[in-house]
Amino acid sequence: MTDSQGFILLPNVVSRVLLRTLAADMDASMxxxxxxxxxxxxxxxxxxxxxxxxxxEFVKNVDKSQLASLFHLNSIPEHPWSINMGVFHETEADPSKLKTANKKEVYVTIAVTDLGSHNGWFNFHEGSHLRKLxxxxxxxxxxxAGDAVAWSGNLVYSHVSGGGGKFLTIVYR
Structure with missing residues (x-):
């Protein structure tokens, strides 16, 4: 997947051992x-x-040049702005209800558990960050688990009905 779609897939960027520990900590915390x-x-x-x-581990393992095209003027911040951890919950999703995040941010969502539409992961609309019809x-x-997707904050996405997927999102500004 390329940046022209508004997102970049980054397979196996974090070890499963660390993710199993995080998943257990998430379960205990929740x-x-x-x-x-x-x-x-x-x-x-x-x-x-x-x-x-x-x-x-993500920051150490990722080739930042892979992310450059998602940033305004291709300048990559030295450090992430924030880090968030969460779990998707079941919803009555309306696929016609389109959403975007913060256009000044780039998100790197790391799958703590496998993620897909079956457990809450969003559907992206390819190329929508370019605002062309x-x-x-x-x-x-x-x-x-261990894969990541880096995505532009102005990429259009929609919710799905599934829930239960766990994720960690690193936010760059």
Whole structure:
């Protein structure tokens, strides 16, 4: 997948050992705490130290030049702006209800568990970040635990009905 689609797939960027630890920490955290943020499609929780270890491994392993085309003027920030951890929940998704994130941000979503439309991962509309009509077709990505997708904040996406998928998102500004 190329940046002309508004997203870039990054397979196997984080070890499964770190992800299993993070998934276990997420399960423990979700049982004991309330979400820090509740959104329409997912809830966010406080990021444990294992989440920061996943972020650090991603930053160490990724070739930043792969991400450059997603950034305005192709300048990559030295450090991520924030890190978020969450789990998708079941919804009555309306695929005609289109969404975007913050156009000034680039998101790197790392699959803590396998992610796809069956468990809540968004459908992207390819090339929609370019704001050309007609809107590109909806693409359902299937990520394995340890895979990541970097995506432009102005990429159009839609929710799906599934839930249960766990993710960690690194935000660059």
């Amino acid at each position: 049982c004991k705490t309330t979400p820090t943020v509740c959104r329409e499609k997912f809830n966010e929780y406080e990021v444990p130290s294992s989440g920061y270890a996943v972020k650090d 007609p809107l590109g077709k909806a693409i359902s990505l299937n990520l394995r």
